[in-house]
Amino acid sequence: xxxxxxxxxxxxxxxxxxxxxxxxxxxxxxxxxxxxxxxxxxxxxxxxxxxxxxxxxxxxxxxxxxxxxxxxxxxxxxxxxxxxxxxxxxxxxxxxxxxxxxxxxxxxxxxxxxxxxxxxxxxxxxxxxxxxxxxxxxxxxxxxxxxxxxxxxxxxxxxxxxxxxxxxxxxxxxxxxxxxxxxxxxxxxxxxxxxxxxxxxxxxxxxxxxxxxxxxxxxxxxxxxxxxxxxxxxxxxxxxxxxxxxxxxxxxxxxxxxxxxxxxxxxxxxxxxxxxxxxxxxxxxxxxxxxxxxxxxxxxxxxxxxxxxxxxxxxxxxxxxxxxxxxxxxxxxxxxxxxxxxxxxxxxxxxxxxxxxxxxxxxxxxxxxxxxxxxxxxxxxxxxxxxxxxxxxxxxxxxxxxxxxxxxxxxxxxxxxxxxxxxxxxxxxxxxxxxxxxxxxxxxxxxxxxxxxxxxxxxxxxxxxxxxxxxxxxxxxxxxxxxxxxxxxxxxxxxxxxxxxxxxxxxxxxxxxxxxxxxxxxxxxxxxxxxxxxxxxxxxxxxxxxxxxxxxxxxxxxx
Numbered sequence: 001x002x003x004x005x006x007x008x009x010x011x012x013x014x015x016x017x018x019x020x021x022x023x024x025x026x027x028x029x030x031x032x033x034x035x036x037x038x039x040x041x042x043x044x045x046x047x048x049x050x051x052x053x054x055x056x057x058x059x060x061x062x063x064x065x066x067x068x069x070x071x072x073x074x075x076x077x078x079x080x081x082x083x084x085x086x087x088x089x090x091x092x093x094x095x096x097x098x099x100x101x102x103x104x105x106x107x108x109x110x111x112x113x114x115x116x117x118x119x120x121x122x123x124x125x126x127x128x129x130x131x132x133x134x135x136x137x138x139x140x141x142x143x144x145x146x147x148x149x150x151x152x153x154x155x156x157x158x159x160x161x162x163x164x165x166x167x168x169x170x171x172x173x174x175x176x177x178x179x180x181x182x183x184x185x186x187x188x189x190x191x192x193x194x195x196x197x198x199x200x201x202x203x204x205x206x207x208x209x210x211x212x213x214x215x216x217x218x219x220x221x222x223x224x225x226x227x228x229x230x231x232x233x234x235x236x237x238x239x240x241x242x243x244x245x246x247x248x249x250x251x252x253x254x255x256x257x258x259x260x261x262x263x264x265x266x267x268x269x270x271x272x273x274x275x276x277x278x279x280x281x282x283x284x285x286x287x288x289x290x291x292x293x294x295x296x297x298x299x300x301x302x303x304x305x306x307x308x309x310x311x312x313x314x315x316x317x318x319x320x321x322x323x324x325x326x327x328x329x330x331x332x333x334x335x336x337x338x339x340x341x342x343x344x345x346x347x348x349x350x351x352x353x354x355x356x357x358x359x360x361x362x363x364x365x366x367x368x369x370x371x372x373x374x375x376x377x378x379x380x381x382x383x384x385x386x387x388x389x390x391x392x393x394x395x396x397x398x399x400x401x402x403x404x405x406x407x408x409x410x411x412x413x414x415x416x417x418x419x420x421x422x423x424x425x426x427x428x429x430x431x432x433x434x435x436x437x438x439x440x441x442x443x444x445x446x447x448x449x450x451x452x453x454x455x456x457x458x459x460x461x462x463x464x465x466x467x468x469x470x471x472x473x474x475x476x477x478x479x480x481x482x483x484x485x486x487x488x489x490x491x492x493x494x495x496x497x498x499x500x501x502x503x504x505x506x507x508x509x510x511x512x513x514x515x516x517x518x519x520x521x522x523x524x525x526x527x528x529x530x531x532x533x534x535x536x537x538x539x540x541x542x543x544x545x546x547x548x549x550x551x552x553x554x555x556x557x558x559x
Contacts, residue, residue, distance in 0.1 A: 003029070004030075005108075005109065007109045008033050009110065009111035010038075011113065011303075012303035013113070013282075015032070015307065017310050018068075018311075019072050030075065032076045034076070034080065035079070036136075037136070039063070039078050041061055041062055046060065046139045047133065050139065050143060050169045051169035051172040052172075053172070060136060065077075079096060080096040082250060085108065087275070090104055106276065107314055109279070110251055110280070111281045112251070114247055114283060115134065115244060115245060121215060126218070127222025129237050131145070142239075149236065151235075151237040154236065154237040155178050155233060155239070157180050157215050157241060159188075160187065162241045163239070168205075170237070178208040178235065182212070191345060193377075193536070194337065194339075197543060201334065201335040210227070213227050213231075222238055245261060245262060246284070251283070263284055269313045270284075270309065280306035282299075287321075288325070289325050289409075297326050301327070325406065325410065336393065337392070339391040341388055341406070343389060343391070347389070353381055356455055357377070357378050357453065358378075358514065359438050359439055359513070360375050360539065362374070362431065362435075364429055365431050374393070374397055374398055376401060376435055376439055378442075383447075397430075405439075416447075419441055421437060459548060468505055468506070469510060469548075470486065472517055473491075473516070483538070484549065486510075491516045501529065503529055503530075506531070514533065
């Protein structure tokens with residue numbers, strides 16, 4: 001007997017479920033309720049429409065309800081909000097433009113998504129220039145405001161993915177842009193030293209960035225914003241981008257069990273606490289595949305996958321909800337930053353045994369025109385070789401490397417396997433030793449005891465303990481900026497000066513990126529010295545901290 005499926009919410013999760021169900025169950029009745037005017041749209045493309053990079057509004061519409069009906073025989077009902085679920089009678093109550101009616105179901109799939117978090121701030125309700133961005137009606141309001149009011153300045157509250165995309169696109173639209181972020185750095189989901197490259201890119205494009213601050217009050221109908229330190233900013237346009245929260249009120253009213261921050265709890269079959277009611281997408285709590293802890297992930301790729309998988313489950317296929325590792329990417333002007341798996345902060349909070357390595361490598365062969373560098377960070381278990389996470393920032397090639405590393409994590413590969421990956425190589429596309437291979441080499445050296453490193457944030461404490469910082473860059477490099485109170489011996493002259501070093505002293509070696517200092521470390525170790533490598537070296541340290549730096553060369557040279 002043909003089954004009847006009701007899906008609440010379209011876009012990524014809901015429409016993936018609906019179309020997959022049709023491909024698996026030709027005779028099923030499938031109804032999709034979408035409370036907005038568009039059941040299938042590119043919400044990830046919204047910021048780029050504001051700047052005009054996506055030129056036509058119609059390009060944001062992925063599929064129309066008419067097209068979905070014609071191809072998949074889906075009953076798509078837009079501008080129709082489900083206001084009540086009765087799990088006992090298996091009925092939903094629907095409010096459309098002209099009527100309120102009820103619809104029964106055999107199985108119900110919830111895909112309500114997430115909604116922007118709007119803080120309770122004084123004066124916000126009177127502000128006429130404050131917007132959030134989640135759907136096409138939102139983007140219509142913003143573009144209409146820009147066209148009619150012609151604002152000259154914009155304030156972005158929140159420096160997550162959407163906040164940074166909006167900052168870039170409003171800047172391209174000609175507005176002066178300021179970002180205010182409560183966390184200590186932009187993109188709080190990645191680690192501080194990697195985020196520093198993003199902040200530098202923002203500032204290079206004349207975007208003012210204020211961190212460790214939040215807005216507390218709106219004045220003058222939103223034209224003035226008071227910060228927690230008492231400063232007052234002026235802005236013609238304000239974008240609230242302080243995060244999202246699960247749209248789970250309908251589920252809660254039906255008695256469905258909720259979990260982390262109001263997310264809908266589901267089992268390995270995506271079934272909620274109510275029989276025959278399933279849920280997917282931004283509204284559900286998922287398991288972090290690496291720690292098995294509860295997390296919320298508001299990303300399109302997991303939502304699409306979950307929609308497909310719940311359709312498989314309902315069609316009797318042996319598919320399970322295995323969780324997610326949270327792979328994400330964002331472009332910020334000329335730079336791209338991406339991450340997968342756990343951050344260093346998350347690993348430390350979970351108290352997992354770990355090591356970290358940073359490398360700098362070109363996205364393709366350095367001798368081929370147009371080579372640009374990528375900074376890559378790998379977080380791993382040196383005892384087992386297991387990979388916890390990775391982050392990357394650079395102009396080109398970031399997506400390729402993080403995608404490979406995300407695949408490695410999903411596939412259970414180790415740092416030793418990264419060395420063995422056979423990746424495509426020709427000068428325009430990569431290097432004979434790809435940056436991912438290089439990460440494997442560097443991490444394996446640590447795991448095998450051939451190298452030992454410290455992180456940029458550990459340097460001050462290690463120097464206080466009496467260790468000496470040895471800079472093996474060339475004098476011309478150090479003249480442009482160096483460490484205070486460091487010893488300097490160029491790498492190529494190190495062997496000739498070994499007799500001048502003290503074997504009872506502990507040394508920390510640094511260069512510009514970490515490669516030459518590793519070579520120096522190997523020389524010193526094999527001559528009986530105690531030594532560690534400053535991971536990421538001067539290049540990374542100088543991006544994040546100025547505590548031990550000086551602009552001009554004042555280090556001690558051994559000649």
